[in-house]
Amino acid sequence: MKLNVNPNRMELLKLKKRLALARRGHKLLQDKQEQLMRNFLQFVGRARELRKQVQDKLDQALRKFDLCRLVTPEKFLAAALSYPKGQLKLKVQVSRLLNVRIPRLELEEQPDPFTYGFAQTPSDLDASLKILSETLPLMIELVNVEKTIVILSEEIEKTRRRVNALEFVFIPNIAETIKYIETKLAELERSNINRLMRVKEIMLEAEAR
Amino acid sequence: MKEKREAKRPGTDTRYTYAVGRIKALEARLISPGDMERLLDEETPLRSGESLRALGEFPDYSESIAAGDRGVEEVLEEQLRLAYGLLCQLSLGSNVIKVLRLRYDFHNLKTLLKARLLGLEPQGLSRVGFLSPEQMNRVLDEKTFEGGVDPFVAETILLALGRVTEGVALDTIEAIVDECYYETLARVLGVNPFLKEYARKTIDLINLRTFWRLQVMGWTEERLAEGLLPGGSIEEAFFRANFGTPMADVAPKVRDDSYRKLLKDALHAFQAKNDLSVLDKLMDDYLIEFLRKAKSYCFGLEPLVGYIAAKENEVTRLRTILYGKERSLPMETVRELLRSSYA
Numbered sequence: 001m002k003l004n005v006n007p008n009r010m011e012l013l014k015l016k017k018r019l020a021l022a023r024r025g026h027k028l029l030q031d032k033q034e035q036l037m038r039n040f041l042q043f044v045g046r047a048r049e050l051r052k053q054v055q056d057k058l059d060q061a062l063r064k065f066d067l068c069r070l071v072t073p074e075k076f077l078a079a080a081l082s083y084p085k086g087q088l089k090l091k092v093q094v095s096r097l098l099n100v101r102i103p104r105l106e107l108e109e110q111p112d113p114f115t116y117g118f119a120q121t122p123s124d125l126d127a128s129l130k131i132l133s134e135t136l137p138l139m140i141e142l143v144n145v146e147k148t149i150v151i152l153s154e155e156i157e158k159t160r161r162r163v164n165a166l167e168f169v170f171i172p173n174i175a176e177t178i179k180y181i182e183t184k185l186a187e188l189e190r191s192n193i194n195r196l197m198r199v200k201e202i203m204l205e206a207e208a209r
Numbered sequence: 210m211k212e213k214r215e216a217k218r219p220g221t222d223t224r225y226t227y228a229v230g231r232i233k234a235l236e237a238r239l240i241s242p243g244d245m246e247r248l249l250d251e252e253t254p255l256r257s258g259e260s261l262r263a264l265g266e267f268p269d270y271s272e273s274i275a276a277g278d279r280g281v282e283e284v285l286e287e288q289l290r291l292a293y294g295l296l297c298q299l300s301l302g303s304n305v306i307k308v309l310r311l312r313y314d315f316h317n318l319k320t321l322l323k324a325r326l327l328g329l330e331p332q333g334l335s336r337v338g339f340l341s342p343e344q345m346n347r348v349l350d351e352k353t354f355e356g357g358v359d360p361f362v363a364e365t366i367l368l369a370l371g372r373v374t375e376g377v378a379l380d381t382i383e384a385i386v387d388e389c390y391y392e393t394l395a396r397v398l399g400v401n402p403f404l405k406e407y408a409r410k411t412i413d414l415i416n417l418r419t420f421w422r423l424q425v426m427g428w429t430e431e432r433l434a435e436g437l438l439p440g441g442s443i444e445e446a447f448f449r450a451n452f453g454t455p456m457a458d459v460a461p462k463v464r465d466d467s468y469r470k471l472l473k474d475a476l477h478a479f480q481a482k483n484d485l486s487v488l489d490k491l492m493d494d495y496l497i498e499f500l501r502k503a504k505s506y507c508f509g510l511e512p513l514v515g516y517i518a519a520k521e522n523e524v525t526r527l528r529t530i531l532y533g534k535e536r537s538l539p540m541e542t543v544r545e546l547l548r549s550s551y552a
Contacts, residue, residue, distance in 0.1 A: 066536055067486040070529045070546050071493075074282045076316065078333030083323040085379045115323065117383030118419040118436045119391065120316070123485030126426050 002177040007184035015181065019174045026166040033159045035098055040152045043145050050142040057135040064128035072122050080121050081129075084111035090140070097148070100155045104144050107137050222401075222509040228299035229507060232516045235295075236504070239552040240267055240523055248530050249543065255534040263531065270527075281531055285524045290337045292520040296513055304361050305404060305510050308397040309517055311365055313338035315390045317345045318366060322373055322382050325349065340366075365393050384435040391415075395440030403503065403511050410499060412441035414492045417468065420448050421456050421475075421488065443468075471495055486546055494549040497522055501551060519551035526550065 005011045069077060089109035095102050113129045248263060255263060260281045265271040273279065273287045293310040300306040313335045321342070324331035334342035339362045348354060352370065354363040369389040373382060391412055398408035419436040430452050437445055443463065451459045456479075460472035471491050478487035496518070503515035525548055533543035 064484060064486075066532075066538055067484060067542070067546065069536075070532050070538070070543065071486075071489060071525055071548070073286070073335070073528070075286075075333035075335050079316065079320040079323075079331075080333075082320075082332040083327055083329065083379065112380070115380040115383070117319070117387045118422060119383075119387040119415050119438060120312070122489050123418060123422050124489075126422055127484065130426060 001173055002180045003173055005177060005181070007181040009185065012178060012181045012185065015174050015178050019171065019178060022166055022171050022174060026163060026171065029159055029163045029166065032098055033156060033163055036100075036152055036156045036159060039097060040149065040156060043149045043152065047142065047145045047149055050138060050145060054135060054138050054142055057131055057138065061128045061131040061135065064124040064131065067124045068122040068128060072125075076120065077125070080116035080125065081113065083115055084113045085115050086111040088136075097152075098155075100151060102148050102151055105140050107140050110136060224301060225299070225303075225510055225513065226508060228296075228301070229509070229512045231299060232512050236516060236519065236552070238269060239519055240527070241552055242550040245526055245530065245547075245550065248527075249540070249547070251534075255531065260531040260535055263534075264527065281528075285528060286335065286337055289520060289524055292517060293337060296517055300510065300513055302359075303510055304397045305401070306513060306517065307339070307359065307361055308365070308394050309514065310338060311362060311393070312390065314340055314345065314362065314366060315369065315386055317342055318349075318369060319383050319386045321345055321349055322386070323379060326377075326379055326382070365389075368393070381435060388438060391438040391440055401510060403509075404514060407496070407499060407514065408440065409442050411496060412438050413443050413465070413468065414471075414495065416441050416443060416448065417463070417472065418485075418488060418492060420452075420459075421485065424452075424456055425485065467495070490546050490548060493522070493525070497549055497551050515551070522548055522551045 003015075005015070086109060088111055089107075091106045091108050093104045093106060095104055110133065113133060114126070116125070244267070248266075251263075261274055261279075261284070264281060264284060265274050269288060270284055273284045273291075276287070279287065293306070293313075296306045297310065315338075317334050317338060317340070320334055321331050331342065331346075334345075336342070338345075339359065340348065344355070344358075345366075348366065349370070352367070354366075369386050372385050372389055377385065391408075395405075395408045395412060398404040416437050419438075420433065423433050423436065430449065433448060433452055434445075437448060442465070447462075451462065456472070457476055460469060460476060463469050463472060475485070475488040475491050479485060500511075500515045500518045503511035506512050529543060529547050532538075533540070
């Protein structure tokens with residue numbers, strides 16, 4: 001669809017500049033989309049790997065926890081687990097990936113869950129909590145990776161829409177308008193030449209008379 | 210004088226004749242291994258609420274279920290509370306039963322101390338002990354006991370409280386209170402050779418388990434000093450000297466044959482599965498086996514201690530089966546960890 005502009009040289013020049021800019025922008029956005037896609041796939045692979053690790057670790061920890069729970073009153077386990085030493089401290093940082101802002105959680109301090117006595121707690125509680133403590137950094141990493149995937153997928157979608165808009169709407173419209181103006185200008189040129197030729201003919205006829 | 214002398218020999222204290230008779234009758238009401246096996250053999254996993262129904266098939270437990278809106282854990286706890294209450298009456302004020310029940314008061318004491326230190330709501334308080342969680346909370350505030358509390362109970366709790374000094378680290382509270390509890394246990398049970406041996410074996414096994422747990426977790430020797438309990442026959446020096454040596458090399462050095470055998474079996478299971486749950490089971494079975502001798506005594510406190518251990522054993526067995534079924538755990542795992550029956 002051609003744009004609603006006056007078909008003159010000034011507009012033609014402006015549109016040609018805009019077309020060149022749009023083509024350059026389209027190329028850049030396409031490159032960005034490809035790079036985002038590559039990163040996205042890398043993060044998806046990493047997330048899959050991390051999720052498997054976390055799942056395996058949680059399975060192990062819960063299996064051991066079940067072994068403890070089989071023989072220990074619920075209240076004894078609750079009392080043993082409710083008072084960890086220290087606090088969980090997380091730091092939020094923001095990094096940029098292809099100019100996309102990506103938040104990132106970093107584990108600063110992890111509480112020590114081993115504040116219970118050995119006399120009245122089951123042996124496998126230690127191993128269960130150790131595995132859970134090891135799992136926490138992995139879970140935080142998984143959160144980071146999965147959040148990055150969500151943000152990247154939104155950005156890819158946005159970029160794809162921009163690329164498509166440029167490729168299928170903006171650039172064809174400008175090109176069509178340029179073509180229209182060029183046709184219009186050529187037509188004007190031709191009619192001008194015809195007019196001049198006709199004037200010349202009239203003048204020559206007048207001289208001959 | 211004669212009575213005192215008799216009391217020193219196992220199964221000869223005639224003061225508890227009525228109590229022993231009553232206990233023999235109660236022992237017959239313990240859930241038989243056959244009934245447990247039947248419960249275990251039911252194929253279907255138990256959904257929420259079905260555990261209570263399964264538990265309700267046993268007369269003692271059905272009474273507890275009927276008494277109020279309770280979950281499985283509350284019913285099991287109630288059974289222990291009733292058993293300890295009865296034995297405290299039957300034991301004519303003997304400190305032996307009291308000290309066994311005090312384990313639950315000490316659990317509440319530890320929990321409340323830790324919760325106060327962190328400024329959190331206390332979780333997992335038990336109602337089996339002499340003092341309710343509310344009473345124990347008041348004791349912590351006022352450091353005195355309201356009327357009606359047994360002097361031995363009050364004295365022992367105050368002893369433990371006195372050891373938990375201001376500014377104590379969170380992770381040492383349990384060690385301090387446990388140490389105080391097992392010291393008292395060894396002292397009180399020390400008046401009777403059979404019970405003295407039981408206390409010694411209990412402490413030895415806990416110490417061996419602590420030593421092994423620390424080795425597996427790769428923790429420091431400092432924690433070993435905190436975790437070891439006094440009153441056992443294995444010296445602290447033995448544990449210190451062998452700290453860092455693999456358990457497979459330490460086990461043959463233990464002098465007691467029965468401990469060596471237990472450790473050998475536990476090592477076998479540990480090497481196969483890399484978990485220590487079998488050690489816990491073997492320890493409990495060992496102690497139950499030891500206490501089973503008390504069944505043959507017609508006099509003395511030993512059958513009473515045997516009965517309370519049997520009740521604890523029954524409750525643990527029920528918990529193992531019901532929890533295993535609720536969580537649909539493999540039946541071979543449940544069977545493997547199911548404690549031997551005293552009944």
